[in-house]
Amino acid sequence: MAAVTDPIAAAPRRRADSHRGLVFILLAPVLAFFVVFNTIPLLWLLGLSFHNFSLTSGMPPEFVGFQNYYQLWLGRNNFWGDLSRTFTFVAVGVTIQTLLGVGLGLLFWGSRTMPGRRIALTLLFAPMVLTPVATGTFFRFIYDPNFGVLNQMIQGLGLPMVDFLGSPATAYWAVLAVDCWMWTPFMILMTLAALGSVPKAELEAAEIDRLPFRKRFTLVILHHGKFILMLGILLRVIDSFKTLDLIIPMTKGGPGQQTRLVAVELNKQAFESFNMGFSSAYAVYLLLVSIAMTSVFIFVLNLRRRRGS
Amino acid sequence: MVDIVLDRVTKRFGSQTAVDALETTFGSGQVTCLLGPSGCGKTTLMRMIAGLEVPTAGRILIGGRDVAGLPPRQRDVGMVFQYPVMYPTLSVAENIEEPLRHDRSVSGGERAKRVDEMLDVLDMRDLRDALIDELNTGLRQKVAVGRAVARHAEVVLFDEPTTNIEVDAKLTLIRAIKAVTTRLRQTIVYVTHDQTEAMTLADSIALMEQGRIVQQDAPRALYAAPRTRFAGWFLGNPGMNYLGTEVRDGAVHSPMLAAPIPLPGGRNGQVVLGVRPEWITVGAGRAEGEVTDCVIGIGGRRLMTVRLGREVVRIKCSAAEAVAPGGWVRFSVPPDRVVLFDDKGEAIAALTQGVPA
Numbered sequence: 001m002a003a004v005t006d007p008i009a010a011a012p013r014r015r016a017d018s019h020r021g022l023v024f025i026l027l028a029p030v031l032a033f034f035v036v037f038n039t040i041p042l043l044w045l046l047g048l049s050f051h052n053f054s055l056t057s058g059m060p061p062e063f064v065g066f067q068n069y070y071q072l073w074l075g076r077n078n079f080w081g082d083l084s085r086t087f088t089f090v091a092v093g094v095t096i097q098t099l100l101g102v103g104l105g106l107l108f109w110g111s112r113t114m115p116g117r118r119i120a121l122t123l124l125f126a127p128m129v130l131t132p133v134a135t136g137t138f139f140r141f142i143y144d145p146n147f148g149v150l151n152q153m154i155q156g157l158g159l160p161m162v163d164f165l166g167s168p169a170t171a172y173w174a175v176l177a178v179d180c181w182m183w184t185p186f187m188i189l190m191t192l193a194a195l196g197s198v199p200k201a202e203l204e205a206a207e208i209d210r211l212p213f214r215k216r217f218t219l220v221i222l223h224h225g226k227f228i229l230m231l232g233i234l235l236r237v238i239d240s241f242k243t244l245d246l247i248i249p250m251t252k253g254g255p256g257q258q259t260r261l262v263a264v265e266l267n268k269q270a271f272e273s274f275n276m277g278f279s280s281a282y283a284v285y286l287l288l289v290s291i292a293m294t295s296v297f298i299f300v301l302n303l304r305r306r307r308g309s
Numbered sequence: 310m311v312d313i314v315l316d317r318v319t320k321r322f323g324s325q326t327a328v329d330a331l332e333t334t335f336g337s338g339q340v341t342c343l344l345g346p347s348g349c350g351k352t353t354l355m356r357m358i359a360g361l362e363v364p365t366a367g368r369i370l371i372g373g374r375d376v377a378g379l380p381p382r383q384r385d386v387g388m389v390f391q392y393p394v395m396y397p398t399l400s401v402a403e404n405i406e407e408p409l410r411h412d413r414s415v416s417g418g419e420r421a422k423r424v425d426e427m428l429d430v431l432d433m434r435d436l437r438d439a440l441i442d443e444l445n446t447g448l449r450q451k452v453a454v455g456r457a458v459a460r461h462a463e464v465v466l467f468d469e470p471t472t473n474i475e476v477d478a479k480l481t482l483i484r485a486i487k488a489v490t491t492r493l494r495q496t497i498v499y500v501t502h503d504q505t506e507a508m509t510l511a512d513s514i515a516l517m518e519q520g521r522i523v524q525q526d527a528p529r530a531l532y533a534a535p536r537t538r539f540a541g542w543f544l545g546n547p548g549m550n551y552l553g554t555e556v557r558d559g560a561v562h563s564p565m566l567a568a569p570i571p572l573p574g575g576r577n578g579q580v581v582l583g584v585r586p587e588w589i590t591v592g593a594g595r596a597e598g599e600v601t602d603c604v605i606g607i608g609g610r611r612l613m614t615v616r617l618g619r620e621v622v623r624i625k626c627s628a629a630e631a632v633a634p635g636g637w638v639r640f641s642v643p644p645d646r647v648v649l650f651d652d653k654g655e656a657i658a659a660l661t662q663g664v665p666a
């Protein structure tokens with residue numbers, strides 16, 4: 001009879017079914033969290049971006065179609081200026097952090113027998129674990145023209161006082177320098193992790209083959225460590241693109257618009273001016289940019305891995 | 310050509326002594342195999358010669374120059390590792406060429422010549438432009454051999470290069486190593502725990518045990534006249550038979566011996582008689598034992614296990630001479646093919662003159 005199932009054949013299927021049920025039960029909290037705090041707000045944001053809606057006007061949201069997007073595209077609130085300023089911030093900042101991080105990482109790695117190395121490493125990672133708001137506040141004081149420690153030193157050398165955060169010529173670079181101070185340790189950490197993934201025998205062989213440092217770096221270290229390094233750069237790019245909490249306590253985006261990065265302007269539009277519709281469209285643009293950048297990175301990573309295997 | 314002189318070289322890791330005040334010379338232009346069981350310190354010793362480990366004490370002289378404190382790049386050494394170490398982004402030829410590029414004394418033309426020559430010797434001309442990814446482990450190790458040797462370093466070190474290679478590729482690799490080494494006559498130190506490999510390649514075998522070289526001799530001499538019981542046991546498959554034997558009236562008496570062996574010094578008591586399984590003659594003699602096992606070995610030779618009183622003797626013989634288990638066999642050993650050991654396990658007198666097969 002067809003109804004009589006072979007118990008041996010049926011057993012694994014039944015187990016697979018109950019297994020699948022269990023998988024859903026275990027996943028449910030995460031899925032619920034994701035939907036409530038991620039998917040719904042995202043859809044909400046998307047909806048809002050097609051409306052004209054100000055929290056202060058007391059008026060209900062008014063559907064305006066693509067008007068918010070169009071206005072941004074035309075450069076309302078100097079959108080393109082903010083974006084290019086942010087791109088420069090990301091490109092210059094991450095480049096400096098990567099170069100410094102790799103360089104210092106190599107030095108640390110080569111100094112395994114140096115006394116006090118552990119303490120030095122711990123101190124070096126301190127900036128990374130500080131709250132950016134605290135870091136920004138510290139540096140506002142350090143940069144302060146009147147009682148800042150940096151100007152004390154400059155004047156001690158007999159040079160004129162510099163208003164680092166107040167002057168349009170220096171503000172942007174002063175903020176960028178703090179970002180580098182804060183995040184270079186992260187790239188050191190990634191470099192040390194990348195170096196840890198290099199097989200010892202290959203380094204020894206390169207040493208015995210008398211390869212110069214440049215070759216040892218490109219042929220051996222980068223070959224094994226590039227994945228971790230790329231991951232570090234990717235994380236830095238995404239994070240750097242969103243820089244906000246470091247800038248607010250230092251310059252609030254000023255002087256003028258000198259340090260106004262996209263996240264700063266978005267924050268101002270949404271939570272100071274309460275232009276919810278406009279800022280939503282702004283956020284959607286930034287999301288698209290982020291997705292584009294991430295895709296490029298992931299594509300490059302896959303490309304290398306595919307070629308490597 | 311240079312020799313390597315080790316002068317009381319010691320290496321300790323914490324409380325463990327890996328290499329213990331070792332003193333020896335590895336001959337110039339010779340292949341010296343460091344042979345020994347795992348953990349005897351042979352790899353540590355070689356890494357110290359390479360400069361990858363710094364000795365706790367002692368001097369390492371390469372061609373008369375003390376290099377013990379120098380980094381690898383300041384010594385003229387090439388090395389092949391246990392795993393094939395490659396520069397994976399480069400092709401086969403580029404891998405061999407890379408170390409040469411950084412040697413100012415080698416011109417571009419000379420470089421190309423050496424790479425071609427090496428590819429010829431390794432029989433890898435067709436794979437010249439192949440990428441490392443496309444090669445199996447055996448071929449990769451061949452490339453590693455080429456890279457280590459092409460630089461014409463005065464010393465080339467091999468750290469168990471065949472351990473991780475499949476059996477088929479192993480023979481090709483050993484043949485390649487042999488071809489390369491006989492051609493260039495560099496001073497070579499070759500670490501292995503495989504005695505067949507050592508026998509095939511070595512001009513001289515340095516047998517190591519617990520951080521010391523217990524005997525260093527030409528392969529045949531080492532095989533025929535081990536200076537310790539360890540050496541007799543470690544070399545040979547199976548190793549030497551050891552039989553406790555009585556000394557009476559200044560001579561060694563054993564049923565296996567046609568005539569007693571006179572012992573100089575007239576000592577009495579016990580000695581150990583060491584006999585290689587293939588030195589024993591089957592068919593005649595005063596000794597008679599029961600065969601408990603008989604297996605077929607290499608080349609159709611038989612390996613019999615024979616019980617002789619309380620002792621067990623292993624005998625290698627031809628198929629015609631072999632006796633099935635349960636049967637009895639008579640055998641003897643010529644007195645000039647026996648090694649006698651004292652109670653400390655050291656050879657008293659190597660009475661062997663001939664060289665075994």
